[in-house]
Amino acid sequence: EVQLVQSGAEVKKPGATVKISCKVSGYTFTDYSIHWVQQAPGKGLEWMGLLDPEDGETIYAEKFQGRVTITADTSPDTAYMALSSLRSEDTAMYYCAKTKNYHLLSSFDYWGQGTLVTVSS
Amino acid sequence: EIVLTQSPGTLSLSPGERATLSCRASQSVSSSYLAWYQQKPGQAPRLLIYGASSRATGIPDRFSGSGSGTDFTLTISRLEPEDFAVYYCQQYGSSAITFGQGTRLEIK
Numbered sequence: 041e042v043q044l045v046q047s048g049a050e051v052k053k054p055g056a057t058v059k060i061s062c063k064v065s066g067y068t069f070t071d072y073s074i075h076w077v078q079q080a081p082g083k084g085l086e087w088m089g090l091l092d093p094e095d096g097e098t099i100y101a102e103k104f105q106g107r108v109t110i111t112a113d114t115s116p117d118t119a120y121m122a123l124s125s126l127r128s129e130d131t132a133m134y135y136c137a138k139t140k141n142y143h144l145l146s147s148f149d150y151w152g153q154g155t156l157v158t159v160s161s
Numbered sequence: 162e163i164v165l166t167q168s169p170g171t172l173s174l175s176p177g178e179r180a181t182l183s184c185r186a187s188q189s190v191s192s193s194y195l196a197w198y199q200q201k202p203g204q205a206p207r208l209l210i211y212g213a214s215s216r217a218t219g220i221p222d223r224f225s226g227s228g229s230g231t232d233f234t235l236t237i238s239r240l241e242p243e244d245f246a247v248y249y250c251q252q253y254g255s256s257a258i259t260f261g262q263g264t265r266l267e268i269k
Binding site for chain 2: 140147151154
């Protein structure tokens with residue numbers, strides 16, 4: 041069974057950095073890219089970026105470029121998303137998701153349960 | 162980046178009725194790389210349709226997708242109580258993946 045299990049909720053102060061993990065199981069980690077999606081309270085979905093676990097290639101959305109870093113470890117099979125220089129507008133649920141097929145750009149067939157990040161002084 | 166505009170913003174229908182949701186792209190979506198997701202409160206999105214018209218695993222056949230180029234449609238043939246949720250379209254044909262703003266499907 042494919043599973044993506046994310047780390048727990050975080051509370052951070054403005055200007056800090058948050059790092060969220062996404063532990064995967066049930067498939068070959070290096071065969072599918074991992075994407076991260078932000079969802080502010082009551083708002084829609086916003087794509088943040090992707091990582092190819094096979095070679096470490098990353099692509100970031102322009103909005104988050106310079107503040108987001110997506111990495112991965114293979115022991116255990118875990119992806120990470122770090123977001124720096126946090127501001128109140130970064131208060132949101134963050135999801136990891138795996139691609140449905142072998143392409144870097146694909147629909148997302150499995151999602152993590154989400155990690156709530158609250159930015160507050 | 163490709164901007165996706167969904168309409169209507171909110172759709173009020175009764176169980177058993179047919180729902181038609183629209184997603185319009187600001188430029189042509191490459192190779193119909195368009196997906197639809199359903200999201201219920203407190204849950205992660207769920208993939209319904211990929212490649213504009215292919216149903217994802219386990220999705221009932223009352224859900225269907227159509228369209229190409231810049232105009233795409235998600236149709237739910239006969240609404241079940243569990244179908245009332247928010248629906249998002251997504252394009253993944255460019256290296257800047259984007260989502261529509263969502264359509265809320267509510268019980269009339």
